[in-house]
Amino acid sequence: MPTTPGAIEDFASQEYKYGFVSDIDAVAIPKGLSEDVVRMISSIKEEPEWLLEWRLKAYRHWLTMDSPVWPNVSYPTIDFQDIIYYSAPKPKIVLNSLDEVDPEMLIVFEKLGISLDEQKRLSGVAVDAVFDSVSVATTFKDKLAEMGIIFCSFSEAVKEHPELVKEYLGSVVPYSDNFFAALNSAVFSDGSFCYIPKGVRCPMELSTYFRINAKDTGQFERTLLIADEAATVSYLEGCTAPMRDENQLHAAVVELVAMKDATIKYSTVQNWYPGDKDGKGGIYNFVTKRGKCDGDNSKITWTQVETGSAITWKYPSCILKGDNSVGEFYSVALTNHKQQADTGTKMIHIGKNTRSTIVSKGISAGNGQNTYRGLVRINAGAEGARNYSQCDSLLIGDRCGAHTFPYIDVRNPSAQVEHEASTSKIGEDQIFYCNQRGISTEDAVNMIVNGFCKEVFRELPMEFAVEAQKLLGVSLEGSVG
Amino acid sequence: MTHISQQNDTASYSSAFNAFLPDRVTEPQWLNSIRRDAFSLFQTEGFPSRNNEEWRFTPLNQVKETGYSRPEPVEHPSLEAIESLTGYSKTGPQLVFINGVYAPELSRNAIQTKGVQIGSISELLQSNDEILQPHLAQLASQTATPFVSLHNSFMEDGAAVILDANTQLSEPVTILYVTHSEQPIFMVPHTLVVAGRSSHASVVEVFASTMGANYFSIPVTEFAIGENSDIRHVRLNMEASNAAHISYTHAEIQRDAIFASHNVCLGGELTRNDFYAGLRGENIHCTLNGVYLGSGKQIIDNHTSIDHAMPHCESHELYKGILDGESQGVFNGKIFVRLDAQKTDAKQTSQVVLLSDLARVNSKPQLEIFADDVKCTHGATIGQISKEALFYLRSRGLSKTDAMAMLIQAFVADVIVRIPISELADDLNAMLPELLERK
Numbered sequence: 001m002p003t004t005p006g007a008i009e010d011f012a013s014q015e016y017k018y019g020f021v022s023d024i025d026a027v028a029i030p031k032g033l034s035e036d037v038v039r040m041i042s043s044i045k046e047e048p049e050w051l052l053e054w055r056l057k058a059y060r061h062w063l064t065m066d067s068p069v070w071p072n073v074s075y076p077t078i079d080f081q082d083i084i085y086y087s088a089p090k091p092k093i094v095l096n097s098l099d100e101v102d103p104e105m106l107i108v109f110e111k112l113g114i115s116l117d118e119q120k121r122l123s124g125v126a127v128d129a130v131f132d133s134v135s136v137a138t139t140f141k142d143k144l145a146e147m148g149i150i151f152c153s154f155s156e157a158v159k160e161h162p163e164l165v166k167e168y169l170g171s172v173v174p175y176s177d178n179f180f181a182a183l184n185s186a187v188f189s190d191g192s193f194c195y196i197p198k199g200v201r202c203p204m205e206l207s208t209y210f211r212i213n214a215k216d217t218g219q220f221e222r223t224l225l226i227a228d229e230a231a232t233v234s235y236l237e238g239c240t241a242p243m244r245d246e247n248q249l250h251a252a253v254v255e256l257v258a259m260k261d262a263t264i265k266y267s268t269v270q271n272w273y274p275g276d277k278d279g280k281g282g283i284y285n286f287v288t289k290r291g292k293c294d295g296d297n298s299k300i301t302w303t304q305v306e307t308g309s310a311i312t313w314k315y316p317s318c319i320l321k322g323d324n325s326v327g328e329f330y331s332v333a334l335t336n337h338k339q340q341a342d343t344g345t346k347m348i349h350i351g352k353n354t355r356s357t358i359v360s361k362g363i364s365a366g367n368g369q370n371t372y373r374g375l376v377r378i379n380a381g382a383e384g385a386r387n388y389s390q391c392d393s394l395l396i397g398d399r400c401g402a403h404t405f406p407y408i409d410v411r412n413p414s415a416q417v418e419h420e421a422s423t424s425k426i427g428e429d430q431i432f433y434c435n436q437r438g439i440s441t442e443d444a445v446n447m448i449v450n451g452f453c454k455e456v457f458r459e460l461p462m463e464f465a466v467e468a469q470k471l472l473g474v475s476l477e478g479s480v481g
Numbered sequence: 482m483t484h485i486s487q488q489n490d491t492a493s494y495s496s497a498f499n500a501f502l503p504d505r506v507t508e509p510q511w512l513n514s515i516r517r518d519a520f521s522l523f524q525t526e527g528f529p530s531r532n533n534e535e536w537r538f539t540p541l542n543q544v545k546e547t548g549y550s551r552p553e554p555v556e557h558p559s560l561e562a563i564e565s566l567t568g569y570s571k572t573g574p575q576l577v578f579i580n581g582v583y584a585p586e587l588s589r590n591a592i593q594t595k596g597v598q599i600g601s602i603s604e605l606l607q608s609n610d611e612i613l614q615p616h617l618a619q620l621a622s623q624t625a626t627p628f629v630s631l632h633n634s635f636m637e638d639g640a641a642v643i644l645d646a647n648t649q650l651s652e653p654v655t656i657l658y659v660t661h662s663e664q665p666i667f668m669v670p671h672t673l674v675v676a677g678r679s680s681h682a683s684v685v686e687v688f689a690s691t692m693g694a695n696y697f698s699i700p701v702t703e704f705a706i707g708e709n710s711d712i713r714h715v716r717l718n719m720e721a722s723n724a725a726h727i728s729y730t731h732a733e734i735q736r737d738a739i740f741a742s743h744n745v746c747l748g749g750e751l752t753r754n755d756f757y758a759g760l761r762g763e764n765i766h767c768t769l770n771g772v773y774l775g776s777g778k779q780i781i782d783n784h785t786s787i788d789h790a791m792p793h794c795e796s797h798e799l800y801k802g803i804l805d806g807e808s809q810g811v812f813n814g815k816i817f818v819r820l821d822a823q824k825t826d827a828k829q830t831s832q833v834v835l836l837s838d839l840a841r842v843n844s845k846p847q848l849e850i851f852a853d854d855v856k857c858t859h860g861a862t863i864g865q866i867s868k869e870a871l872f873y874l875r876s877r878g879l880s881k882t883d884a885m886a887m888l889i890q891a892f893v894a895d896v897i898v899r900i901p902i903s904e905l906a907d908d909l910n911a912m913l914p915e916l917l918e919r920k
Contacts, residue, residue: 410844417861422857
C-alpha cells in the first residue's frame with residue numbers, strides 16, 4: 001500500500017508516540033523475589049491452594065536455573081531482586097461498567113487510541129484491557145457468553161473456571177520449560193483466558209491490549225487459550241508502553257491448545273518502547289509462546305509484527321501432535337537503532353501428515369541486530385510430514401546485522417523439508433526506478449519494505465495490517481538516506 | 482565434578498605426551514614450544530561436552546572411552562595393497578604415510594619442479610625447518626577445537642607441499658594416510674600447503690586403512706594460499722568402518738586466489754570434519770563442496786565456516802548426503818560476512834536424502850551478516866528419492882533396485898563431477914556404483 005507523500009517525514013518528527021507515564025496510584029509490593037513474595041502475590045489474588053503450590057514449585061525450580069546465554073543478544077545482567085513483581089491500580093474495585101473506570105485511566109486509553117467506547121461501538125472488537133497487572137474492564141462479555149465463549153482475565157478464570165485452568169495451565173509450557181517461563185509461572189500477575197466451546201466459531205476478533213505502566217514493574221502476563229473440538233478463533237494482541245530510561249523486563253507466557261478440527265489464529269503487533277537512538281532504556285521482551293495442535297486436523301497460526309523492544313527473545317512454536325495438523329508462522333521483525341531481536345519458531349512434527357510453513361522477514365536498520373532462530377523437527381513417527389521455511393533478511397545501512405540459525409532435525413525418511421534464506425538490501429536500481437516515476441526516496445523505501453513484508457501482512461487481521469504498515473514507517477524513521 | 486572427569490578423559494594422553502616429549506628433544510625450539518602450549522591448552526579444555534553448541538550432535542564417547550595409544554613401528558604393507566585400497570593409482574607425486582609416519586619406499590616424489598618442494602614434514606624439519614616455521618601448526622588456531630590442540634601436541638609428520646611464486650604442478654599430489662594396525666592407535670597426520678603468488682596445484686588427501694581396527698585419526702590440514710594462486714583440494718575419507726576421524730582444515734586465502742575443496746566422506750564410524758576458509762583479500766573465489774554416504778551406525782558430521790572478511794569475494798558451497806541404516810548426518814554451514822565485506826556473493830546449499838526409517842539428519846545452515854550490500858542465500862532440503870523419477874525409470878523397465886541405484890548415483894555425481902581435478906572426478910564417478918554397492 002503506497003503511503004501519502006510526506007508520511008515518513010511526519011513519522012520521523014514523531015517522538016515515540018505512546019511514550020508517556022500516567023500518574024495513577026499503584027499498589028506495589030516491595031522489590032525483590034522470594035517465596036514470601038510468591039505467597040503474597042497468590043494471597044492478594046485470593047488464589048486457591050493448588051495454584052499457590054504450582055507457583056512455589058515453579059519458583060523453586062527457577063532457583064536452580066541460570067539465565068540463558070545462547071541467544072544472540074547482549075544486555076547487562078538483570079538483577080531479579082531489583083524488580084517489583086506485582087502492582088495493581090488503586091483503588092481496587094469491582095467494575096461493572098466503563099463509568100466506574102478511573103477517568104485518568106480512560107484518558108490513557110484515549111491517548112493510545114483504544115478508547116473502550118470507540119472500540120465497543122465501532123470496531124466490534126471485544127477488548128480485555130490489561131492496565132498493568134489487573135484487568136479493569138472487559139467488554140462484549142455478555143455477547144460472547146451467549147455462545148458459551150469464556151473470555152476473561154486470568155484471575156477471574158481461576159475463580160470462575162478453576163477446572164479448566166487446572167487442566168490446561170502448564171500443559172503446553174510447563175513451569176520447568178525455561179528460565180523465563182519458570183519465573184513467569186512463579187510470579188505471573190494476570191493475563192487473559194479464553195475458552196471456545198465445541199463447534200463454536202468465535203464471531204469477532206478477540207483482542208487484548210497490554211500496557212506496562214507502573215515504573216519498575218516487570219510485567220508477567222499469562223495467556224491461556226483453548227479451542228475445543230471444531231472451534232475457530234482469531235486472537236489479537238497488541239502492545240504499547242511508556243517511554244522511560246530503566247530497562248523493563250517482560251516475561252510473558254502464552255499457551256494455546258487446539259483440539260480436534262480446531263483452528264487458532266494468534267496475531268501480535270508489538271511496539272514496545274525500543275529505547276532511544278543510543279539504545280538507552282527500552283523493554284526486554286523475553287516471551288515463551290507455544291501452541292499445541294492436540295487433536296487431528298487442528299491448525300495454529302502465529303502471525304507477529306515485532307517492531308519494538310530493546311531486546312526481543314521470542315519463539316512462538318507449534319507442537320503438531322494430532323495427525324494432519326498444521327502449524328504456521330509468519331513474522332516480520334524490525335530492528336532499528338540499537339535494537340536486538342532473536343526470534344523465530346519451532347515446529348515439532350509428531351503426528352502423521354503434519355504440515356508447517358515458516359515465513360520470516362527480518363529487517364535490520366541503523367545498528368540493529370536481527371536473528372532468525374528456528375527449529376524444524378520431524379520425529380520418527382511423523383510419516384509424510386512436510387515443512388517449508390523461508391527466511392529473508394533486508395539490510396538497510398551498513399552498521400546493522402542479519403543472522404540466521406535454522407536447526408533442522410529429521411528422523412523420518414518420508415519427510416520433506418525445505419529451507420530457503422536470502423539476504424539482500426534495497427537495490428539502488430529499485431530506488432532509481434521509483435524516483436524516476438516521481439516517488440520520493442522515503443516513499444520508495446517504505447513501499448519496498450512493505451512489499452517485502454506483504455506475505456506476512458496479508459495474514460494479519462485487517463485492523464492490524466493497517467497499523468503494522470504505519471508502525472514499520474515509524475520504526476524505520478531516520479534509517480533512510 | 483566435571484573438572485575431575487575431564488582430567489580422567491585426558492589422562493591417557495597425558496602419559497602418552499610425557500613419554501613422547503623426550504623423543505622430540507632434537508626438534509626446532511619453535512615447534513617444541515608450540516607443542517607444549519598446545520598440550521597444556523588441551524589439558525585445560527578437555528574434550529568438548531555435548532552442551533557445547535558446536536559438538537551437540539557429535540557423540541564422543543567412543544573417542545573418550547577407548548584408550549588409544551601412540552602407534553608402534555610396523556612392517557609396511559606393499560604398494561599394491563595400498564593402491565588397491567583406494568581403487569585408483571596415479572602417476573603424479575604420491576606421498577604415503579603408514580600410521581602417520583612417512584614411508585619413503587612407498588612414495589614417489591622424485592619429480593621435482595624448480596621452486597616446488599614436496600616431502601614429508603619430518604624430513605623438512607631436519608633439513609630446512611625455516612620454510613615451515615612461519616606456517617606449520619600456526620594457521621589453524623589452537624583454540625578452534627580441542628582436537629587441533631591435541632593434534633599439535635603429538636604432531637611429528639605429514640605432507641608438505643611448498644610452491645614458490647609462479648610455479649605450477651601439472652599433476653595432482655596424492656597424499657595417502659594409511660592406518661595399518663591391529664591395536665587401537667591414534668594418529669595426527671598433518672598436511673601443510675603453502676602456495677606462493679600465482680602458483681597452481683592440486684592436492685588429494687586420502688584416508689584409508691588396511692585392517693578393521695578401532696583407531697582414531699586426528700588430521701589437520703593447513704593451507705596458506707597466496708595472491709592469484711589456484712589451489713584445488715580433495716579429501717577422500719575411506720577410513721575403516723569402526724574408526725573415528727576428527728579433522729580440521731584451515732585455509733588462509735589472499736586476494737584474487739581460487740580455492741576449491743571437495744570433501745568426500747565414505748568411511749569411519751564417527752567422522753567429524755571442520756572446514757574453515759578465511760577470505761583475507763578481494764576477489765577470492767572459494768568453493769567448499771562435499772558429499773557423504775552414511776550407512777550402518779555411521780555418524781558423519783560436517784562443519785564448514787566461510788569467513789568473508791573483505792569485499793568482492795564469492796563463495797559457493799554444495800553439500801549432499803545420503804543416509805541409510807541407522808546413520809546420522811550433521812551439516813552445519815556458517816557464512817560470516819564482516820562489516821567490510823561489501824559486494825559479497827555467497828551461496829550455500831545442503832541437500833539430504835534419507836533412505837531408511839532410522840536414519841537421521843541435523844542440518845543447520847547459518848548466516849551471520851554484518852554488511853548490507855551483499856547477496857547471501859542458503860537453501861537446505863531434506864527428502865527422499867522422488868517418486869515420479871522412480872516411476873519414470875520403472876516404466877522404462879528398470880527394476881526398483883536399479884532405478885534407485887541410478888537415482889542415488891546421479892544425486893551424488895552432481896558433487897563428484899564438480900571436482901576440479903578431472904581425472905579424479907572421472908575415477909570417482911566410475912567407482913561410484915561399486916562404492917554404493919558396498920554400502
